Amino acid sequence: METVLAIVVGCLYAAGIYMMLRRSLFKLILGLVLLSHGANLLIFTVGGLTRGRPPIAPPGATQPPTPSADPLPQSLILTAIVIGFAVLAFSLVLFHRGYQTFGSDDPDDLKVSE
Template sequence: MSTLLAIVVGCLYAAGVYMMLRRSLFKLILGLVFLSHGANLLIFTVGGLTRGRPPVVPPGATGLAVPSADPLPQALILTAIVIGFAVLAFSLALFHRGYQTFGSDDPDDLKVSDQ
């Protein structure tokens, strides 16, 4: 399964990068979300896949049962999901504001301050 997920990660990255290079802010933000999905899955997969055994210590025991999912990548991803959402919300608000000001979805129209 990790081989399959590796391919999925590759596809998500490829799709994300391709969309971010389009001349549309909508696609750009969409690509951003795909990239964060790709990154999350990447961390998850390289951390090792264990079916149906969450890293929760059974009542009374002090350690995990031997084949259990690795808790550390999960903690990282949990943080990443939340931060990714914050970034997304901010980009969307920025986009919305930008669209109202410049009336355009094209990043090439947003070069005013560069000139």
């Protein structure tokens, strides 16, 4: 499955970069979201895949069963997801205000209005 996920990660990155290079702020933000999915999945996959065994100790036990999924990348990704959301919200609102001010979706138009 690592191999398949590696391809998915690659595609997410490729799609993210491609979208960020378009002349549309909407697509740029879309690319940003795809890129953060790619990054999260990359950390997740590189941390090692374990099917269906969350890092949770059963009641009474002192530690999770072995093997179980690696908790460290998970906690990294968990905060990354929420922060990704906040950053997305900020860029969306920035775009929104930019559009109201400049009436354009094209980053090149913003350049002349500096």
